[in-house]
Amino acid sequence: MKDVAAAAEVALKTVSRVVNEEPGVNAATAARVVAAIERLGYRRNESARVLRKGRTASIGLVIEDVADPFYSGISRAVEDVALRNGSLVLSGSTGKEPERERGLVLTFCSRRVDGLIIVPTGSDHEYLLPELDAGIAAVFVDRPGGLDVDTVLSDNSGGARTGVTHLIRHGHRRIAYVGDSASIFTATERLYGYRHALRDAGLPYDESLVATGPAEQAGTALTGMLSFDDPPTAVFTGNSRITVAVLRTGHRLPMVAFDDFELADLLVPGVTVVAQDPVRLGSTAAELLFRRLAGELGTPERIELPTRLIPRGSGELRPS
Structure with a gap:
């Protein structure tokens, strides 16, 4: 900063005022200081500045x-x-x-x-x-x-409710839910939204159609449900990792997925999602x-x- 003051032929305090954008320096002097800063490649010591403020x-x-x-x-x-x-x-x-x-x-x-x-x-x-x-x-x-x-x-609960209601409106009455561990807040809220949508439609909640746990178990869980005498006709998946695990099983069940994911729009059919931001x-x-x-x-x-x-x-x- 001393070199800048010498090059601009101003006091050290003047340089400090320009650098910290403080008032009290006329435009011509400020321009001279800025030119000297650019010429000398001066950089303000941000660490010292913020530490003085306790940050x-x-x-x-x-x-x-x-x-x-x-x-x-x-x-x-x-x-x-x-x-x-x-x-x-x-x-x-x-x-x-x-x-x-x-x-x-x-x-x-x-x-x-x-x-x-x-x-x-x-x-x-x-x-x-x-x-x-x-x-x-x-x-x-x-x-x-x-x-x-x-x-x-x-809005985890509201988003899940919207997704499941969408499946119901397209004629599904046996809808599987495959989601993350029930100990996770977002998973609990999404399961609540699933149940709320069923209740709104007057449909029973069937625990045999619900699987929660790690994504690695999602495909196996859905495959098991599809072996039932009265299997699900659609599935709602609780996050993108679960969705990908379900898709890898090869089952192309009607689906709504919570969370958008890369290439979801390029699959055939494209995956309908409830997208968060x-x-x-x-x-x-x-x-x-x-x-x-x-x-x-x-x-x-x-x-x-x-x-x-x-x-x-x-x-x-x-x-x-």
Whole structure:
């Protein structure tokens, strides 16, 4: 900065005012300082600047699996918002392991991140309380975390209800549900939506048509249901991994899937989906976090984003 001041023939304080966009410098002088900055290749020391404000210009992002397109969509959106706010993102994947989540979060806190965006894995997040009391900001995304903090979700129940109702309207009365583990919030909400749609239509809930668990078991579960004397005529799948596992069995049952996925529109027939918006989930969570970091107060918000049905053919097939 001293070299810039000398080159522009101004005081060091004048350079500081121009660099920090403070008032009190006339346009001609400011232009001279900017020209000197560009000529010398000066870069402001962001670390020192934010540390003076008690910040590190970084946030922590904890997701389930960075390789999953749904979570990579969230991650990219968080990065975009962070960059607009002059911040970097430290990220890690939990692999559905609560202890790994806890370790990642506390590691990020030890590195003095300004805030956290977390896709919760475990049900116990009391370990976060000391960090929240110390002033760190946190937002849960995709699932609630059991603490009274800002949370951004999709309408899981409503989306599932819409998808199953779509199958019912196309004549199906025996609809299988194949979803993720019932201990996961999103899976529980989607199963609730499935049951709600059946109830709305006056149809019975048949536990033998419901399978929950890892994606690796989804195909076997559906194959078993198709061996019944009164098999399902359609299936509702609870997430994209489950959907792909079901498709790999070769069964081409009329289907509506929760979550869009790559190439879903190129299959024959195309897969009808209930699409959530991971990019909007990530950007909404990040924008909310940065508003808190900027000083916005108020009670924690719970934002639920809508889903949308995309008909492509598989959900419009009638019972054979």
